[in-house]
Amino acid sequence: MSQDGASQFQEVIRQELEFSVKKELEKILTTAPSHEFEHTKKDLDGFRKLFHRFLQEKGPSVDWGKIQRPPEDSIFFRAANSWFSSIICLLVSSKKNYYL
Numbered sequence: 235m236s237q238d239g240a241s242q243f244q245e246v247i248r249q250e251l252e253f254s255v256k257k258e259l260e261k262i263l264t265t266a267p268s269h270e271f272e273h274t275k276k277d278l279d280g281f282r283k284l285f286h287r288f289l290q291e292k293g294p295s296v297d298w299g300k301i302q303r304p305p306e307d308s309i310f311f312r313a314a315n316s317w318f319s320s321i322i323c324l325l326v327s328s329k330k331n332y333y334l
Contacts, residue, residue, distance in 0.1 A: 252289065
C-alpha cells in the first residue's frame with residue numbers, strides 16, 4: 235500500500251471511529267435522568283471533542299504524568315456503572331489497533 239493509500243485508510247478509520255463514538259454517546263445521553271440531562275450532555279460533548287482531538291494529533295497521545303483525578307461533580311462520579319470507563323478503554327484500544 236502506498237503512503238497516500240495508507241493515509242487515506244487512516245482517515246477513513248478515524249472518521250468511522252468518530253461516527254461510532256458520536257452514535258454511542260447519543261445512546262448514552264438517552265439514559266440520563268431528566269434532571270441531569272443538560273449536565274450529562276455537556277460532559278459527553280466535551281468527551282466527543284476531546285476524542286476528536288485525540289484522533290487528530292500525532293505522536294504520544296497520553297502523558298500519564300499529567301493525568302489528574304476528575305472533579306467530584308463530573309460524569310465519572312455520577313455514573314452508576316462502569317460503562318464510561320469501558321468506552322474509554324475501547325476507544326484507546328481501537329486507536330492502537332489501527333496505528334493512528
